[in-house]
Amino acid sequence: MEHTKIERLLEKYFQGETSIAQEKELTNYFSGSDVAQHLEQYKPLFGYFSLAKEQTISREIQLKTKKSSFAWLSIAASVVVLLGVGMYVYTSSNPVDAHEKLGTYTNPDEAFKATQKALALLSNHVNTGIGSVQYIQEYDNSKDEIFTK
Known part of the structure; x- marks a missing residue:
């Protein structure tokens, strides 16, 4: 049983x-x-x-604490804050003249000459681009003649 x-x-x-x-x-x-x-x-x-x-375990088990990672984190945060404050002080202590920064002119003749210079430069680059497009157009025409025959 x-x-x-x-x-x-x-x-x-x-x-x-x-x-x-x-x-x-x-x-x-x-x-x-x-x-x-x-x-x-x-x-x-x-x-x-x-x-x-x-059975019993006789040796001690040492646990790792996360204190050291917290210490590194606080050091890194302190460095970031100090860099931020330093950059703010550096940029605010060297003020840039508003006219220099914006590229404005007080004399109308200087402004006119600077505008003409900028437009001439732009016109030069646009003309270069148009010349390249003309080469491409000639290539397309030649290709069409060859493949249609």
Whole structure:
């Protein structure tokens, strides 16, 4: 009768449906000397669990703290703040003349000459681009003549 009960408990154990009390009963049965012959194969399994309970760890485990990463983070934040303040002070201490910055002229004749110079430069670059387009147009015409014949 006891063997059938142990077999049912083993079946429940391997399906993961046993309670802690039932697992203790199995451990007690397999640690005893009157284990059935056909159940001897499970004796080392439950014997291991009882041995594992008795083992203790004697060495200390050192846990790493995250304090050092926080220190580096605070140092980096301080450097960024100092650079920001330094850039602000540097740029605000060297004011640029508003007329220089905007390229404005107080004399109308100077403004007219500067405008003519800029337009001449623009016209020169546009004419260069038109010349390149004419070469492409000539190429397209030649290609069309060759492939239509």
